[in-house]
Amino acid sequence: MKPSKMLQQMCHDLLTEVDVRALCKSRGFPPEAFTSRGVLETMFLSPQGLSTAYDSLDANEIALLHLLRNCDSPVGVAFFSRVYGSKGSGGTYQQRYKDCLTSTRQRLVRRGLLLLGEDAPRVRDKRTKLERCRFALPVEFHDDLPLIIPSPEPFEGDGNWRSKVIRDKLCADLSGRRKTAAKIAFHITSGALQLNGMLFQTGQLAAWQQAQWKSTIDDGKKPVGRIAHAWQPDDAVLCILSELAVGCWANTEQVAEPLRVFCDRKIDADAICEAGWKCGLLAKRRADGRNWYRLAPIPQDVNPNQCFVVGKKNSDVIVDLNTVPFAVLEQVVAVSEQQQGSRSGTMLLTPSFVKMGRASDELLATESIQWLIENTQPFAEAYVSLSERRGKTILHENVYVARITDLSLKVAVKKALGENVVALKNDFVAFPCGRLDDVQRVVKKSGYVVREVAAK
Numbered sequence: 001m002k003p004s005k006m007l008q009q010m011c012h013d014l015l016t017e018v019d020v021r022a023l024c025k026s027r028g029f030p031p032e033a034f035t036s037r038g039v040l041e042t043m044f045l046s047p048q049g050l051s052t053a054y055d056s057l058d059a060n061e062i063a064l065l066h067l068l069r070n071c072d073s074p075v076g077v078a079f080f081s082r083v084y085g086s087k088g089s090g091g092t093y094q095q096r097y098k099d100c101l102t103s104t105r106q107r108l109v110r111r112g113l114l115l116l117g118e119d120a121p122r123v124r125d126k127r128t129k130l131e132r133c134r135f136a137l138p139v140e141f142h143d144d145l146p147l148i149i150p151s152p153e154p155f156e157g158d159g160n161w162r163s164k165v166i167r168d169k170l171c172a173d174l175s176g177r178r179k180t181a182a183k184i185a186f187h188i189t190s191g192a193l194q195l196n197g198m199l200f201q202t203g204q205l206a207a208w209q210q211a212q213w214k215s216t217i218d219d220g221k222k223p224v225g226r227i228a229h230a231w232q233p234d235d236a237v238l239c240i241l242s243e244l245a246v247g248c249w250a251n252t253e254q255v256a257e258p259l260r261v262f263c264d265r266k267i268d269a270d271a272i273c274e275a276g277w278k279c280g281l282l283a284k285r286r287a288d289g290r291n292w293y294r295l296a297p298i299p300q301d302v303n304p305n306q307c308f309v310v311g312k313k314n315s316d317v318i319v320d321l322n323t324v325p326f327a328v329l330e331q332v333v334a335v336s337e338q339q340q341g342s343r344s345g346t347m348l349l350t351p352s353f354v355k356m357g358r359a360s361d362e363l364l365a366t367e368s369i370q371w372l373i374e375n376t377q378p379f380a381e382a383y384v385s386l387s388e389r390r391g392k393t394i395l396h397e398n399v400y401v402a403r404i405t406d407l408s409l410k411v412a413v414k415k416a417l418g419e420n421v422v423a424l425k426n427d428f429v430a431f432p433c434g435r436l437d438d439v440q441r442v443v444k445k446s447g448y449v450v451r452e453v454a455a456k
Helices: 003-014 017-027 031-035 037-044 050-055 059-069 077-084 093-109 139-144 167-174 203-217 233-242 252-261 269-278 326-333 353-358 367-375 377-389 407-420 435-444
Strands: 115-118 133-136 186-189 192-195 248-251 282-287 288-293 309-310 317-320 337-342 346-351 399-403 428-432
Touching: 003 037, 003 115, 003 133, 003 377, 017 031, 017 037, 017 050, 031 037, 059 077, 059 252, 059 326, 077 093, 077 115, 077 252, 093 133, 115 309, 133 353, 139 309, 167 186, 167 203, 192 203, 192 337, 203 269, 203 407, 203 428, 233 252, 233 269, 233 288, 252 269, 252 288, 252 337, 252 353, 269 288, 269 399, 288 346, 309 367, 309 428, 326 367, 346 377, 407 428, 407 435, 428 435
Parallel strands: none
Antiparallel strands: 115 133, 186 192, 248 288, 282 288, 309 317, 317 346, 337 346, 399 428
């Protein structure tokens, strides 16, 4: 249901005279808004009286509106039962949520803070009028919402945060110190650094950290029934702490109630925040006998010459995994072949002409790639060769072309050769002559026969 339709429906059809009188008083609207529903509709989305209306709410109601702000669509009355309660799980919908609707109308609708609408009944719709009620927080009201943590504490410094969680995992996985393959997240396959089977990208890192966080706090409880809008504890903590101002911190007592509202159940805020800190997503500090938390800061980047090492023969380019910014690592992975370095915590880079040819001009112009081009012989030579051929039609040599009509066989070849196979039109693929043995091995293993045709 669109907000404009909800506003029109609320002002002209759903609000009673008692509702309108209370709403106009709460928002400080003039008498014209009470006597004319059109005037009320026009004035409702204005900022007039918003701060006064918000000030009349308690902390749980403020947290409830913050949660509603993060909902993608209007919600039913059951959403508000996490604050206003419901009569158990038995009985009809009307019996369970009638009192909750009354509280929602009195505390939020009559204060002029919510849009109220009603879904049109569908064919053979068995839903009651109460079940078809919908509520939304207007976008125009979002910026004026009071802080979800009303009195955060300002502290200087970044506090204690585990900045090397990802780097330690990366170095340990590539060095082979992980004995259990199931625990390995980072690996190099077909000359490409991957995270959980996908080409390394910085956008995956926070998701990987949060997945580790989820695995440590998972209690097996899933949102059911009326708590369809309930959040998982880690998502809720990240959302709540993201609203803290720069330099401000919240203790777990302050986080506990908003966390309960977001999750619709009591949550151990101390345990959740501690787990988030261990995964490197939260910063922590101890003060006044309490633990205080905020989102972990963004690490400071280092210059490229501090994370790249050029070998004695000027042919080896080594990246230091303990210092390289992850954005830079993503860039060099996109233009090179990688392999594990001879020393732990290092990775050897070899320029890939194919990858550099596919790279955008913006990527090739980044500071890290330009540093490699200007300071290392392999990347300089590859870039010069690329510049001479860029934009031209290239006739490739030392390449085999094969026609593979079976989809499963094509997937098997792609998996075996990785970046060394290119899909062409009409079921054809191309690959380097040096990989012919690998292709033949995959074809024979799949029960097929290779038929060679000489070019004319």
